Amino acid sequence: MQTDVEVLRYGQVRFRHELKYAANEAEARMVATRMAALLQRDRHAGRSGSYTITSLYFDTPYDEALRQKIEGFTKREKFRIRYYGTGPQFCKLEKKLKSNGLCSKRSVRITPCEARRVLAGDIGFLLEGSDPLMVEFYSKLRGQLLKPCVVVRYERQAFTCPMGNTRVTVDEHVRSSLSVSRFFDADTRGFDPMNGLAVVEVKFDSYLPAHVGNVVAALGRSAQACSKYALGRRFG
Numbered sequence: 001m002q003t004d005v006e007v008l009r010y011g012q013v014r015f016r017h018e019l020k021y022a023a024n025e026a027e028a029r030m031v032a033t034r035m036a037a038l039l040q041r042d043r044h045a046g047r048s049g050s051y052t053i054t055s056l057y058f059d060t061p062y063d064e065a066l067r068q069k070i071e072g073f074t075k076r077e078k079f080r081i082r083y084y085g086t087g088p089q090f091c092k093l094e095k096k097l098k099s100n101g102l103c104s105k106r107s108v109r110i111t112p113c114e115a116r117r118v119l120a121g122d123i124g125f126l127l128e129g130s131d132p133l134m135v136e137f138y139s140k141l142r143g144q145l146l147k148p149c150v151v152v153r154y155e156r157q158a159f160t161c162p163m164g165n166t167r168v169t170v171d172e173h174v175r176s177s178l179s180v181s182r183f184f185d186a187d188t189r190g191f192d193p194m195n196g197l198a199v200v201e202v203k204f205d206s207y208l209p210a211h212v213g214n215v216v217a218a219l220g221r222s223a224q225a226c227s228k229y230a231l232g233r234r235f236g
Contacts, residue, residue: 015102016165017208019216019223021200023170027219028198032170034215035159039168042158044084053171054153055082056119056183057229058146069230075099078229079137079146081115081183088112088184095133103203108133112184119148119183148180150232151190154199164204166212172198176232193231 023031036049044051058079059065068076076098083091091114094107108131117125118141126138140146154174160167177190202208202216 013097013104014205015097015099015104016203016205017101018103019202020226021202021216021219021221021223022194022197022226023200023219024197025172028170028172028200030218031168031200031215032157034218035157035168035170035212038211038215039159039161039166042160045158050155050157050172052085052153053082053156054084054088054151054183055080055228056148056180057150057152057232058141059149060144060146063149063233064144066230066233069225069227074101079140080229081110081118083112083115088115091115093133093137095136106133110134116184119180148183149178150229151177151180151183152193152228152232153190154228161209161212163209164207164212166202166204166209168203168212168216169201170198171201171228174199174228174231176228191232193228193234199226199228 041049042051065076065078078096080094080096081091082094083089089112091110091112092107093110094105097104097106108129114125117123123138123141126134129135152174153176154171157170158167159169174192174194175190176193200216200219202212
């Protein structure tokens, strides 16, 4: 499931199952309501039960991450910087890995100033970071010419269950913009790449608890590819 390079760089890499479903407004509301009754809400959720996520995705000049996703490569990776809430007070650099249908994620906290420096092309500070992910990101920015390509913003409701280390998220009101300079804007209107649909994601380790699986089964469809990054690039 993991490459020798990943194990050498990060230690043991933990991969998880990830299932995705596109859902209309009524279906998304059904899933969120039932999960709220069965599971614990994410502690970061506000009074509304949701929080905002804004992600800036990176790709090569040849759109390798996008092409690999569309063509169904069994092993692929992508980098993003994201923040939570309406402003970039809490930022993360993340690398998402996919391998034979399983997923893993590495992340490191960065400051808003550092995120702005990356957008400005001032990346030397990444070599000074103590986390190997920052050094790898620098090498990919230089070696693969990664560049920021799309901003995606949405509202998330998240629920957790200790059994199977399960996490269920419902992402609604998805918007994307190819104007990457708007990453730090409080309001990224942009396009609606989901045509009004929401994304339900279910992640778990070795097994999916039956009561969670029953709610997902009520959607009446199989899991499908539903990448907010790839959909956000449709307008580019």
